[in-house]
Amino acid sequence: YQRRVRAEVTSFRCPECQKAFGTRTGDQPKEGKMSVRLDRSLRLGGYPNSSVIVVVYSFSSGMSNGVRYSANGFPRTAYFPDTTEGNEIVDLLKEAFKRRLIFTIGTSVTTGQANTLVWNDIHHKTSLAPGAYGYPDPGYLTRIRGELKAKGVE
Numbered sequence: 001y002q003r004r005v006r007a008e009v010t011s012f013r014c015p016e017c018q019k020a021f022g023t024r025t026g027d028q029p030k031e032g033k034m035s036v037r038l039d040r041s042l043r044l045g046g047y048p049n050s051s052v053i054v055v056v057y058s059f060s061s062g063m064s065n066g067v068r069y070s071a072n073g074f075p076r077t078a079y080f081p082d083t084t085e086g087n088e089i090v091d092l093l094k095e096a097f098k099r100r101l102i103f104t105i106g107t108s109v110t111t112g113q114a115n116t117l118v119w120n121d122i123h124h125k126t127s128l129a130p131g132a133y134g135y136p137d138p139g140y141l142t143r144i145r146g147e148l149k150a151k152g153v154e
Contacts (some may be wrong), residue, residue, distance in 0.1 A: 024152035026120060028100035029064040032057060036090060038082060042128065046136030047081035053090050054079060055124075057102065059117055069105045070116045078124035079134075085141050092145070096122065096153045122147045 014021070035056045042052035055078045059071040080086040096102050104120040107113065123144060127134035148154065 023099065024101065025099045026101040026104060026151075027065060028097075028103045028120070029059060029062060029069065029105075029117070030100065031062060032059040032097075032103070034058075034094065034097045034102075036094070042079075044079060044081050044125075044128065044135040045130050046138065047083065047086075050086070051082040052079050052128075053082050053086055055090060055093065057097075059103070064105060067105055067115060070113065072108070072111070072113070072116055074117070076124075076126065078126055079128060080125070080141075081135075089141055089144055089148075092148045092153050093122075096148055096151060099151075099153065101151045101153065120151075122151065 035058070037054050037056075038051055039054050040051040042054075044050070044052055056075050057078075058075040060074070061068075061070045063069070080090055093102065102120055102122055103117050105115060106118045108116045108118055123140075125134055125137065125140060130136065145154075
């Protein structure tokens with residue numbers, strides 16, 4: 001078995017079948033907060049009969065593992081349909097947040113700023129409007145479930 005370690009990220013993976021063993025945790029700062037609420041007045045494209053689950057991530061700039069980081073663009077808000085699958089995804093995101101896997105300290109693709117809190121390859125829909133960051137997107141819930149599974153959250 002291979003052992004991968006980055007900051008506090010530890011997981012074990014079989015080199016043949018790629019099955020993960022153990023619980024993977026990340027280097028997301030511990031001081032963050034994740035809140036979840038239901039908004040019955042909102043609708044998402046593709047889900048005209050469903051309310052919207054609103055997820056808000058809050059972080060402040062600080063130090064983590066000896067690295068000073070900035071938390072630009074926080075709080076960040078994401079939206080999910082209030083459906084069976086939407087609720088399952090939000091439950092998986094709660095677990096991923098607890099394991100510190102949603103964000104990481106890195107270089108922002110948007111601003112080029114180093115040592116900033118960035119998304120950690122789990123894509124979120126952050127807009128209520130149609131487009132790349134909003135709905136409708138028929139394959140989105142399947143894709144994010146796959147991204148969570150790749151982080152060991154399923």
